[in-house]
Amino acid sequence: MSGCLLVINPSSGKENKDGLSEKISAMLSKHFDRIELRYTEKAGDAEAFVDLAKDLNMDTYFVVGGDGTVNEAINGLAKMENPLKFGFLPMGTVNDLARALGIPLKLEDALSALEHITWQPLDVGQINDQYFMNVVALGEIPYAVNHTSSEEKSKFGFFAYLKDGFNALINDEGQTYHIKLDGEELDAITTEIILVALTNSVGSVEQMVADARVDDGLLHLLVLKDTNALEIGQEALQNLFDGNVSQANNVSYYKGQHIEITSDDKSDDIESNVDGDPGPTLPLELSILPSKLKVMVPKA
Known part of the structure; x- marks a missing residue:
């Protein structure tokens, strides 16, 4: 007999209101x-x-919650030599993995589609001693996003992240990083942001990395080139509309399977952002x- 453990994060407040567990x-x-x-507590x-x-001899582990809940589930599954199969319903602000997999973001639509x-098949990324499903970000912009207040997140949602990120872009001159990609040292890079993505959707921009696939076996490395904030803002907006951010003139784009990142600049204080939450500080090995x-x- 096939079995499934259904785990729901009730913090969204929709459980009692919508009879969520019965529907799922x-x-x-x-x-x-x-x-x-x-239920998670x-x-x-x-x-x-x-x-x-x-322990319950389940075949599948299915979670309902935001990106943090999905990331936790993947961290548990990725540690297994033979992981259980995985399923989820997106209930978060960004839901990049759902976007990349074609799972509708509205609850009723997702239930119907599934x-x-x-x-x-789904690739999983490893960063130091933990795992990620979608993206690792590094630099002053992700640091600002890590410390966006809960009040602003609740009030403005994804736009709160945009505001704090753009303020960091304007006010910071960037850090200098040393990056090894599959054992080859890249030139030292001074930048406000580094992204390592597994899927095409990053920060709810569904074609941030146009040719990334969830099972292509690659890490997609994007580095913002050193240029002035106004130029970055104008070109970034244009490329958001074009759906081809990885090919923008102010972005360096690489692909590989192993990345090491260090810095000479206060390395212990440079904090990463992993799937939307604060992650480890440098040095990083992905x-x-x-x-x-x-x-x-x-099913298509």
């Missing part, structure tokens, strides 16, 4: 003989419940785990 259980019952339900629960799913499913997971997606 009804959808999952079309694919699994046995479903167990758990604190940070780290979505990762810890992976062990419970294994009534007919297939299993998609690698790709090709097709590490199988994820539930709508």
Whole structure:
């Protein structure tokens, strides 16, 4: 008998209002003989419940929540030699992985779409001793985003991140980084932002890295070139509309499977952003785990 552990983060407030668990259980019952339900209560629960799913002899681990919840689930699954299959419903602000996989962002649409499913191979990234599903960002802009206040996030959503990021771009002169890509040293780079992406969608921009695929076995490295903030702002906006940010004149773009990043500038204070949350400080070592997971997606 096939089984699925359903884990819901109730912090969105939609559980009681919309009867969320009943709706999702009804959808999952079309694919699994046995479903167990758990709710997260604190940070780290979505990762810890992976062990419970294994103990219950489940085939699939399915989470409902924002990007942080999905990241926790992937951190739990990626540690397994033979991971359980994975599924999720997006309930966050950005939902880049859902965008990249073609999972609708509206709850009712996603439930309908997942009534007919297939299993998609999914790469997972590793950064130092943790894992990521979508993007690692480094520099003054991600640092500002890390410290965007909860009040501004609640009031302005994604635009709060944009505001703080653009303020950092205007007010900072950048850090100097040393990067090794697949063992080859790149020229020293002074920049306000470095991105390492696994999917085409970054920060809800669905063609940030136009040729990235969720199972291409590659890390996609984008580095903002040193230029003035007005030029960056104008070209970035144009390329957002064109859907080809990785090919912008003020962006250097590389692809590889292993990246090392260090800096001579106060390295211990340079904080990364991993899937939207604060991550480790330098030095950083990133690698790709090709097709590490199988994820539930709508059948075309």
